[in-house]
Amino acid sequence: MNDLIKKVTQLLDDKTINVFIGYGQGTASRIRTIFVKNSSQVENLVYTSDCTANLAGYLLKHEVKKIGKLGILANDSALRSMMQLASEFQIKDGEVYVLHAAKDGSFTEFADFQSIEAYLVTIDTGITSDEQERIAKLEAMTVKERWIFWNKEFEKCIKCYACRAACPMCYCHRCTTDVNQPQWIPVASHEQGNLDYHLMRAMHLAGRCVNCGECANACPMDIPLNLLTYQLIAPIRTTFDATAGMKADAVYALSTFKPDDKENFII
């Protein structure tokens, strides 16, 4: 922790960065994002095992970018988001100062995207066993049971778009759901509108989702949205040999192909 404070103080003092995006204490036991702009604020930084939020989304927020050069405390998810964002030309190497927080609480500076890529190949990028179990349970259901399951979940949706706002990959200025000529996705938060919205979002995240879980965490109505995109990670990995957020110059799994891509349903 002291390392972190010392490092960030130095970065701010020597103007390497103008703001550091890190974690601070929130309401009661919650952890929240804080923006440290000068060394007098560094003491507000905390780092505990609860600091799991993916902060990479803030790298694209207009008002944050305007402050100046950004530094970020990036956990594994954030690193992967950054690689994916880089592959989609949303951030550039050298633009952001990256301090990586490992699960054991140590901090490492990543000089460039290449060193991030080198680190990422060493980590487990899979979803948790709990998430795997939940997916397996759903997969074991009949399609009609799954329909009922998701209907009940989507019924709760109020279309506050917290999932979209929290997702680092949902950076489009104009989301499909906001397009009204034609209105592909009904704006209303009725059953159809909710189903369309969530399927559209999952499809647009297929092959891009880095399983950080921000969508589900953000949902005030406790809808397990992450399962929709997580479920696609395994088939995309096995069928297309692609994993999101591993390389800054990766080609998106769905904008490339192999002539011998395997399927068993096209007659």
Added chain:
Amino acid sequence: MQEFEPKIVAFVCNWCTYAGADLTGTSRIKYSANVKIIRFPCTGRIDFMILMKAFENGADGIIVSGCHPNDCHYSTGNFHARRRWIVLRNLLNFAGIETDRIQFSWVSAAEGFKWADVVNNTVAAIKEIGPYENYRKIAVSTLFNEEGASNE
């Protein structure tokens, strides 16, 4: 009771399957009138939301068809489409949408017989499965009842 006549919409590419369906016509091969075609330049153009809209608006089944691999008029559109379908089928299935109501196929401009087969088999399969009531229940059109009843 009247026999269930499924509504099936076919999204096909212009160069292979549309032409193949033309050949079915030229060859006077008969098939079921339940299927109606919407023409696209390429299967690569077929957005997954188009399939969702079809179910929403009352389709009981969907056919998506284009050029065989390596035959795409645009050389690779169908390869890209195939990848999307692989992912989409996974997602839809996981979300509880009945993917056996969507028939993907490759039908070339020379396969007039195959087109008729695809259509007839799909119609038979959907007749077997029955109308897509589940989807119908959540469709926007259920909001419309001309009695002006309140909601929730």
Added chain:
Amino acid sequence: MSRIGVFVCHCGENISATVDCEKVARISGELKGVEFSADYKYMCSDPGQTMLKDAIREHKLDGVVVAACSPRMHEPTFRNACAEAGLNPYLCEMSNIREHCSWVHPKSDLTTDKAESLVRVMVEKVKKNKALNSIKVPVTRTALVIGGGVAGIQAALDIANCGHKVVMVEKLPSIGGHMSQLSETFPTLDCSQCILTPRMVEVAQHPNITLYTYAEVESVDGFIGNFKVKVRKKSKSLDEHLCTGCGLCTTKCPQKKIPNEFERGLGFRPAIYVPFPQAVPNKPVIDRENCTYYIKGKCKVCEIVCPTKAIRFDQEDEIVEVDCGAIVLATGFDVLKPDFFPEYGYGKYKDVIDGLQFERLASASGPTQGMIRRPSDGEIPKKIVFVACAGSRDPAKGIEYCSKICCMYTAKHAMLYKHKVHDGTPYVFYMDIRAGGKNYEEFVRRAIVEDETHYVRGRVSTIYEKNGKLIVKGVDTLMGAQPVEIEADMVVLATAGVANKGSEELAQTVHVSYDAHKFFAEAHPKLKPVETNTAGIFLAGACQAPKDIPESVAAASGAAVKVAALFSNDLLTREPLIAVVNRQAPPVYSSCVGCFLCQSVCPYQAIEREEIKNRNGEVIRTLAKVNEGLCQGCGTCVALCRTKAIDIYGYSNQQVYSEIMALLND
């Protein structure tokens, strides 16, 4: 509010026999936005088109739906008619109520209902159509011919003689192709080299032709009229300007035992070599894989003996960029390696050879100076068996198609043999004799009657060696499947003609499609035999399917005419049905978010980056932009775009959405 006209065609009785056309017109007339509707016997006829044009003018129509045959048939007809009446042609759509309705369903209410809904779909679509203008693009009047065989030569000369520039790329050190390996040609038995060599020289000397031998196409970008091609000129290790072609180096090269590809392995060549005496250009190349210097680091004999000091050991490959308006693919074919018939013993018995090897044996410039001597011991074979269809028409082991040229060349081989070995006995095993062509049947007759070739109808089951003889076992099906056994001195297999090795990769590089056998695919088997599906790229010769010389030459001239026609205009007119990325006023600029995932999905590299700058010249946004010259309108990018920032004219999101809504909500 739209003012749409609906015109329902009876197509004589083709449609009206099963569809109630009057009813379709009447019901369509009740649709919102339909101002006028009518049905007519033949909409495509003169009076039909006049009716359409009159209605456009009289009712001030702003959209037209013609319910008739397939748009693939008559869309241009009706769009032209609309244009003549002052309506933008892209405001006209067709409902396919013939191929997709009347011809495939019985007469019934259901069929009429379907026709109605197909019309309704197009009425809703056409409401969202936009008036479009065709795209004009400039044409670079240079043609690239890939392949320097007889087809490539013919195409290049024809185009060059029309006054256009031609760049020819040949992957081997010399042009000439397979034809230069042949001895005599059927059905006239004139010497192949004698008729080909002058044309090869003409290519080399033609002021309009630039020749790159020992070169391959690396990449093709661009589009019809405006291709940008990168050609890799492989290093010949030679300064071609200095080399006089004296040939001293080739005689002095210590490496002499390299199997000669041109002689199909029946002879040898040195490491620095000219493929054959009449090669064009007649200058050597160093085969680096077999050159002592490149393997061991010393030798340089050629450099020492070269009187003009033309050898360049450190020469590197060179990439040449060629701007061209059209491409002719003339990459030819290959013959199937006969190893897939192990029972024929090819490779195992030296005296079982393939047809091309026989050509070399029969050629006056070949390894035996035209004497028919068998490879094993140089003896003159007294009994020779030719096996036709060695791999062709054999879905089980070989290829399913007929290689087309084998019947003729086998007859030729038998004749050449008999002319050279007067006391010899030629046998031909065949399945059928396919000799369709001018003087072809007569030619085969001559082989049978005058040259006493024994034609046995049946297949050879096995060939094995016994007491220095090749025992050919087969059956004669004309004799009631009687077993036949011939003790031969030599066997020639007429192996199947197949697509060139690497044709698949080349097709992908050039962006053309290919068939199941990897031959390049023509745009239409009958009406567009020399076009590909990629505009501006044409086919000549056997890269499309096995072809004999006259056919290859005819196809090449056909392709040349297509190129010349393309080059006859200053500007090319293209259909405007292409993708477009939306643009808006600042501060939005576009709903494109600049992720460029569309870039790799585009088969035509048509997505470009556009930088939006502020007044200080700083880049504030980078947006996708479609190059309208490159875009072919597949719409793959449209489906991928998350923000719906890309749309495609003719199949726009609005149009497609309206179609689905109309189709399903009846």
Added chain:
Amino acid sequence: MEKELKILKYSDLPKMIEKFISQGYPVLAPVHKGKIVEIEYVQSLDSIALDVLLSTQSAKKAAFPKVEKVLEYTMNKAGVVQHPVDPADSKETILFGVRPCDASGFKSLDAIFGEGPSDQFYLSKKEKTTIISFSCPVADEYCFCTSVGGGPGNTAGSDLQFTSVSKDELLVEILTEKGKKASRIFADLLTEANSAIDKTKFIADVKVVFDLDSVVAKTTASFGNAELWLEQSLRCIGCGACAFVCPTCACFDFQDEQDTKKGVRLRLWDSCGFSLFTLHTSGHNPREVQSQRWRQRIMHKFAYMPEQLKVVGCEGCGRCSRACPVDMNIKEHLTAIREQVTV
């Protein structure tokens, strides 16, 4: 009317619910749904979540649902035929088991929807809703009702209020004529209460954290204080969670959903936190950045509403803070305004 006090036995609550339902009054009440608590129609007391502090969403949907049909229409060649939805076509409903802050939240909504051309869709539903609130025996760190004029036993907006006064008994305050009418349905279960009973002994103690008048005055003066709003909202990600769980947020959008022949017009919740909320067709957005949207949210509740409608647009329920994915705590932000801004 004069308040009446009664006593109801806990054990009689199921009977009370049964009576409502058997007499044709649908009952809306908080219900456990996994980790969240929704307000839904119930058939018996069993499913009602009386143990929770607050439902995840507010009770506003009883009169202002997230999706509300206001018109149907059909289209043909001649034009559009309207089939209006009758705003009065809703049932008399009991809203049961909500908290005082929910009930008083309707006061804000009444002011918004009742102002100017009154909104019959809201008003008629509200008119037909009888609100039975439960005073709060406990509160949490997000609660600040007492700082905005409410309280855990606040009766404003409630027709009946129940307070747990012992293990077995509930004090029933009959507050309005509507409440009186509803109480008649279960009058046989009620007994007289001691008029001297001190309700405050049974409810939570919620500390006042700021002086509301001062917050209103300082907020009103802070429109131009861009630095303040930027600082406060830097971590705001611009979702609508706060607005959609809020008992007083009333912004809405209209959307037509139609096919080629028919359509419905829907009223939907909207949020000033969305960037699209103020986006013009031209592309111009008067609230271009998130800090301006945050400013709008706070000013609307603490400056514009007090000025124009004479009510504060906040009940201190703290739902927005609980729901916020990035822990924007409104209590903190208001305290900061109170402390940082000088008028």
